[in-house]
Amino acid sequence: MSIGQRIDQTIREIPPAAQRTPRVLDAMRAVPRHPFIPAYAQALLGPAEIERMIDLDADPDTWWDAVYSDSVIVTQVDDGAGAIKPGADTPTSSASAPSTVADLLGWLNPEPGQRVLEIGTGTGWTAALLSHLVGERGTVTSIEVDATVAEQAAKNLATAGARPHLIVADGAGGCAQRAPYDRVHVTCGIRDVPYAWVEQSRPGAVIVLPYCPGLGNGHGLRLVVMPDATAHGRFTGFAAYMMMRSQRPPTPVRDDGGGRDLTTRIDPRTIAFAAPGALLAMAALTGLQVTYKQQDDQVLLWAMDQDDPGIWTLVVHEPGRAEFEVYELGDRPLWDEVTDAYFRWVSWGEPGRDRFGMTVTPEGQRIWLDDPERGRLA
Incomplete structure (x- = not known):
């Protein structure tokens, strides 16, 4: 050929x-x-x-x-x-x-x-x-x-x-x-x-x-x-690319045993597999680093404070469970922040990715929904 x-x-x-x-x-x-x-x-x-x-x-x-x-x-x-x-x-x-x-x-x-x-x-x-x-x-x-x-x-x-x-x-x-x-x-x-x-x-x-x-x-x-x-x-x-090296997220701090064991009724797959519009809304409203990994029948979801890698949360989905395990390290309730942002997006009518935009100024960036002036999110 x-x-x-x-x-x-x-x-x-x-x-x-x-x-x-x-x-x-x-x-x-x-x-x-x-x-x-x-x-x-x-x-x-x-x-x-x-x-x-x-x-x-x-x-x-x-x-x-x-x-x-x-x-x-x-x-x-x-x-x-x-x-x-x-x-x-x-x-x-x-x-x-x-x-x-x-x-x-x-x-x-x-x-x-x-x-x-x-x-x-x-x-x-x-x-x-x-x-x-x-x-x-x-x-x-x-x-x-x-x-x-x-x-x-x-x-x-x-x-x-x-x-x-x-x-x-x-x-x-x-x-x-x-x-x-x-x-x-x-x-x-x-x-x-x-x-x-x-x-x-x-x-x-x-x-x-x-x-x-x-x-x-x-x-x-x-x-x-x-x-x-x-x-x-x-x-x-x-569009997904490898991160700019100067903007890579920090490595999470290892567990010191001082975290909290909690449970949630919200399936972590709801967040892991959310629509693009929901991902933008959650990113704008929380500023967190959120990743997930599928491991056999489990889905492991991590949320981390990008400015303090000693603050992170792990949520585990296991089939057949009515509630799912949550482990939080640090004093910030990351899982609540992520899920609150997700349901806020739902309350807006589940807008798609194309309804979101960004403005960049000398002071920084902000994400908005529909209108740059009135729809500011972050």
Whole structure:
């Protein structure tokens, strides 16, 4: 199968959606993915993200099939301290699934001649796509925090013939020297939107990022910069990326035995599997880090104070129980806060993700429902 046929096969796997524009799909045809994928990597295949190691030398057919599928390819684990191998479960850099790349680029809608700031170079594939979309009259500045990842991305980009301006730094500070920007494209999960990105963008600029507040899956957020140097926008759909390193949640403090054993009638799966609108409401109203894990027939749900990892709550679902065990460490009733926020969302009529938005100002960010002025949540 030719490269062109493989690319067309990948594009056929991407479900049609308004944000997956013909210009973006044409860029994917013009900028092949394979020069940005290492010979040995961990592929997370399909929506179920089934893990499979791919090795170009040992099994080229599987490698090519994975690279030209709608799958995530993990290229680094443990910030480079560990080796890519079966069972490695702490990915820290990857080539995102083509459908997710197409979504964010479609929401961004970069035009020829524009100045683009990319946060998170990764493999370099998206930087190459952006360079193609803005053309020779445009510029792309791409920032990568990991020097080893940045070095490999530079090699990948040179092989592909793309020439963005590459910087090794924490992307939270942007790059004021090359501002102002018309577009800001973010390829890492963000909990707190750095105001530097707004400040370095011209009025009318678009900022697209994966908003990952620590509760459930992430959300695509499309902001537009206003003349008063604020930014407003709405949540556009699903988008989950690895967290920006400077915004990763802290490690929970180990149990000191001083916690409280409680029970709840509320099934923790109600929170774990909540709709996107509920997740946004709970994130806005509580500011907590909430994760869950399915383990045989159990569902384990953790809630943690992101400013004090010594305050956390564990709730356990076991089949057949009328009440579920709750263990709380610290003096903050996290489970009550989460469930109160969930039922508040229910009382609003269970609004969907597209009814929520965000405003970013020099003082910080706030999430709102329906109206930026009257619907403020946090």
